[in-house]
Amino acid sequence: MSPKTILYVEDNEYNRKIVRQLLSKTAYRLREAIDGENGIQTALADPPDLILMDIQLPKMSGLEATRKLRADSRTAAVPIIVITSFALGGDDQKAKDAGATAYLAKPYSPRDLLAKIREILPEG
Amino acid sequence: MRLDTADPLAAFLLRSPLGAIVRWVAGVRASVHRKLLVAFLLVTLLVLVMGAVSVQTIRSMRQQSDLLDRAHQRVEWSQQIQHSLAMQMHFTAMALLVRDEATIASILRENNRFNDTLARVEEVAEDAERQTIQKIRSAQEEAMSVVADIANLVRDGKLGAATDLQITREDPLYRSIDALVYALVQKQNERMVALRESVDAANRRSITVLGAIALMSVLLALGSGFVISCVFIFPVYAAQDFLSELASGKFGGTVSVPNRDEFGELAARLSETSRELARLDAEQRRAADAVSSVNAKLEQASKAKSEFLANMSHELRTPLNAILGFTEMLRDELYGEVPPEFKEPLADIQTNGKHLLHLINEVLDLSKIEAGHMELMLEEYSAPGIVDAVRASLRSLAAEKGLEFSAEVEPGLPMMYGDAKRLTQCLLNLAGNALKFTRQGRVAINAARDGEFVRYSVSDTGIGIPEEQIGTVFAEFRQVDATITREFGGTGLGLTITKKFVEMHGGRIWAESRLGKGSTFHFVIPLRVAGAPAA
Numbered sequence: 210m211s212p213k214t215i216l217y218v219e220d221n222e223y224n225r226k227i228v229r230q231l232l233s234k235t236a237y238r239l240r241e242a243i244d245g246e247n248g249i250q251t252a253l254a255d256p257p258d259l260i261l262m263d264i265q266l267p268k269m270s271g272l273e274a275t276r277k278l279r280a281d282s283r284t285a286a287v288p289i290i291v292i293t294s295f296a297l298g299g300d301d302q303k304a305k306d307a308g309a310t311a312y313l314a315k316p317y318s319p320r321d322l323l324a325k326i327r328e329i330l331p332e333g
Numbered sequence: 334m335r336l337d338t339a340d341p342l343a344a345f346l347l348r349s350p351l352g353a354i355v356r357w358v359a360g361v362r363a364s365v366h367r368k369l370l371v372a373f374l375l376v377t378l379l380v381l382v383m384g385a386v387s388v389q390t391i392r393s394m395r396q397q398s399d400l401l402d403r404a405h406q407r408v409e410w411s412q413q414i415q416h417s418l419a420m421q422m423h424f425t426a427m428a429l430l431v432r433d434e435a436t437i438a439s440i441l442r443e444n445n446r447f448n449d450t451l452a453r454v455e456e457v458a459e460d461a462e463r464q465t466i467q468k469i470r471s472a473q474e475e476a477m478s479v480v481a482d483i484a485n486l487v488r489d490g491k492l493g494a495a496t497d498l499q500i501t502r503e504d505p506l507y508r509s510i511d512a513l514v515y516a517l518v519q520k521q522n523e524r525m526v527a528l529r530e531s532v533d534a535a536n537r538r539s540i541t542v543l544g545a546i547a548l549m550s551v552l553l554a555l556g557s558g559f560v561i562s563c564v565f566i567f568p569v570y571a572a573q574d575f576l577s578e579l580a581s582g583k584f585g586g587t588v589s590v591p592n593r594d595e596f597g598e599l600a601a602r603l604s605e606t607s608r609e610l611a612r613l614d615a616e617q618r619r620a621a622d623a624v625s626s627v628n629a630k631l632e633q634a635s636k637a638k639s640e641f642l643a644n645m646s647h648e649l650r651t652p653l654n655a656i657l658g659f660t661e662m663l664r665d666e667l668y669g670e671v672p673p674e675f676k677e678p679l680a681d682i683q684t685n686g687k688h689l690l691h692l693i694n695e696v697l698d699l700s701k702i703e704a705g706h707m708e709l710m711l712e713e714y715s716a717p718g719i720v721d722a723v724r725a726s727l728r729s730l731a732a733e734k735g736l737e738f739s740a741e742v743e744p745g746l747p748m749m750y751g752d753a754k755r756l757t758q759c760l761l762n763l764a765g766n767a768l769k770f771t772r773q774g775r776v777a778i779n780a781a782r783d784g785e786f787v788r789y790s791v792s793d794t795g796i797g798i799p800e801e802q803i804g805t806v807f808a809e810f811r812q813v814d815a816t817i818t819r820e821f822g823g824t825g826l827g828l829t830i831t832k833k834f835v836e837m838h839g840g841r842i843w844a845e846s847r848l849g850k851g852s853t854f855h856f857v858i859p860l861r862v863a864g865a866p867a868a
Contacts, residue, residue: 223655227662234667265647294647302710315647316654316690319662 212238213333215326216257218248218274219292220267228261231319236332245269249277252284259330260289261322262309264300272307279308288329292317346559355563359591365565368594372561379550386546390539397532403457404525410454411518414469417447418514422507425480428487429495437484444477454517462520469513476506568596575603585611639704646697653693657686695826702833709837711862714753716780716787717742723760723778730768737775738768743782750861755834762827763791763854771795774851785860786840792853798846806844807832831856838862 215237217228225241232239240257242248244267252260260278264271271291278284291309293300304312311325347355358368424440451473455466479502486495568590575588587604590597660683663671671679701707724740731738760778767776774794781788798806807828835842835856846852 221651221655224651224658227655227658230667231662294650315650316657319658319667320665 212236213258213330214238214240214255215259215261215330216240216242216248216252217261218242218245218251218266218271219261219263220244221263224263227319228322231323235323237326237330243267245271245274248274252278252287253281256283256287258287259326260284260287261292261326262289263292263315264294264304272303275304275307275309290325290329343559343563347563351556351560355560355567356591358560359564359567359596360593362593365595368561368564372557375557376554379553383546383550386543390543393539394536397535400528401525401532404521404528407454407457408518408521408525410450411514411521413450414447414454415511415514415518417443417450418507418510421447421476421480425483425499425503428484429492429499432487432492437487440480440484444473444480447473454521462517465513465517465520469510469517472506472510472513476503476510479503479506564592565596568592568600572600572603575607579607579610584614635704639701639706642697642700646693649693650690653686653690657683657690660686695830698830699826699833702830702837707833707837709752709755709834709862711750711752713748713750714756715748716746716789719753719757719760720778720780720789722757723764726761727764727768730765731776734768734771736768736771736773738777739775740778742780746780746782746787747860749787749858751838751858752834756838756858759831759834759856760789760791762831763789763856766827767791767793767795767852767854771851783857786857787860788855788857790853790855792851794851797848797850797852798844799848800846803844803846807842 213236215232217225217239219225219228219241220243225243229239229241240251242251246268248260248262248266249269262271262275266274269277275289275291278287278289288310289308291304291307291312292315293304293312294315300314301312310329313322313325346352361368363371420443421440424436424443428436428440448470451466451470455463458466479498483495483498483503486492486498571588571590575586578586584607586607588600588607589604590600592600660679662668664676664679664683698707720740720742724738728738764776764778771793772795776791776793779790779792781790832842835858838858839862840856840858842854842856844852844854
């Protein structure tokens with residue numbers, strides 16, 4: 210059985226590095242995208258098993274990208290965890306409305322993130 | 334002018350020359366007092382004229398009546414003369430029969446009476462009558478001389494001669510006198526009738542004049558009353574209309590009245606007031622415009638500020654996410670075993686990173702609350718759930734400090750409606766503070782029903798708050814003093830945020846404390862916040 214792929218859409222290099230290193234010790238395979246548009250292209254070209262979507266991204270916001278992915282048949286069923294920003298009131302609700310499977314407030318604990326990923330997408 | 338529409342009679346009168354008089358009187362430069370006085374004087378003069386005319390009429394009627402009386406008198410006298418003549422004739426005839434001196438004396442007596450009365454009539458007679466009277470007198474004198482002859486003949490016993498004389502001379506004389514007297518009486522009667530007619534006419538004239546003057550007086554008095562009342566009522570109506578215009582917010586108009594008296598002054602003052610009101614109104618509008626443009630700018634600035642804060646929050650969190658993430662992974666030995674001497678510094682990095690996150694969150698929360706952007710996420714929740722969450726997250730801290738830590742909830746509390754996350758934050762703030770400021774002893778959380786509210790209390794045996802500062806503990810950045818900040822840490826924003834959240838729920842927060850003995854903080858939250866669906 211091939212390893213499960215996770216797409217992480219995030220513009221900050223260090224945050225991508227955290228997830229990269231966090232998942233390096235697991236059986237998941239990570240792919241990365243650096244903005245909303247890039248995230249959609251990557252996801253549609255080869256739909257991953259799970260998407261981690263930051264809420265604030267260049268070119269297209271994470272919420273907008275989530276809505277677009279939900280609207281496309283290729284990615285409509287892919288679980289999406291939206292990384293929200295606590296400061297923006299009602300982000301949780303907005304993420305749910307956009308079609309997020311789950312959400313996690315930033316700054317997140319890598320331990321909690323991994324637990325959430327495993328909960329939604331068992332390592333296999 | 335409302336009088337025109339309110340009273341058709343007044344409207345009609347105002348179109349007559351009376352209207353011109355009203356405007357003229359209004360325009361007279363004199364005080365209201367004088368105008369009233371003149372109007373009353375006019376009416377008083379009319380009464381006086383009426384009185385004088387009445388007196389004059391009465392006097393003239395009495396004069397006429399005197400004239401009539403005198404005419405009556407003359408008629409009477411004339412009749413007296415007629416009577417005396419008849420008596421003379423009677424006594425002369427009798428003298429022939431009885432032949433005594435007494436009868437002759439009676440003739441003389443009647444003759445005297447005849448002459449006296451004739452003299453009286455003559456006194457008041459007209460020229461035409463005087464001639465008749467002269468004729469009567471001369472005929473009478475002749476008759477008297479004949480009577481004297483007859484008397485002498487009678488005395489001498491010559492009755493036949495006396496009778497002859499009486500028949501041939503005296504009788505025709507008397508007849509002619511009688512005719513003359515009759516004419517006189519007729520004349521007097523005619524005069525009396527003529528006089529009576531003229532007296533009646535004069536009386537009728539007097540009464541007509543008197544009536545006309547009375548009617549004129551009444552009309553003049555009514556007219557002057559109408560004029561004077563209109564002169565005073567118009568400006569009052571004009572002022573009323575003007576004031577209702579003012580009351581409806583139309584400023585700046587003028588009230589114009591023809592009056593040049595106190596009412597004119599009043600109208601001028603009203604116009605002045607209206608101009609002043611218009612000026613103030615314009616000023617106020619300008620000020621309001623200025624305020625609203627400032628408000629718009631402020632709103633823009635506030636929006637810019639909250640956008641800035643939202644961006645800043647994200648910008649601050651992104652590196653903080655990396656710091657806390659790498660630290661946690663290091664401590665979780667994701668990169669391999671951590672040398673023992675690195676363990677404490679790594680824990681310090683994590684503690685301070687979390688503290689920085691907490692500070693950022695509190696500052697952002699308060700900014701949002703003050704900008705009015707904080708909204709409660711209302712849902713059904715249970716009070717025990719909140720208390721349990723707080724106990725769970727603080728239990729280890731209490732244990733570390735060696736403090737007794739208890740939480741009690743009254744059994745049977747109903748489900749509540751509000752923002753559970755924010756209420757948890759409130760109770761966590763209070764309990765966290767209590768643990769922070771207590772070196773030894775205990776911290777107790779209690780939740781119990783209080784009417785339509787639930788009251789949460791947190792009591793401790795900590796350092797307490799000085800009495801004079803207990804009122805300001807909920808103000809921003811307030812801690813009892815700077816040394817406390819150094820020893821216990823904290824932003825001083827927790828209580829302020831807690832108070833705001835409690836008040837957003839329609840609740841109330843307060844504190845009781847004794848310095849050195851401990852503090853108790855209470856807050857009450859309605860079972861269901863306003864606008865909640867029915868339980």
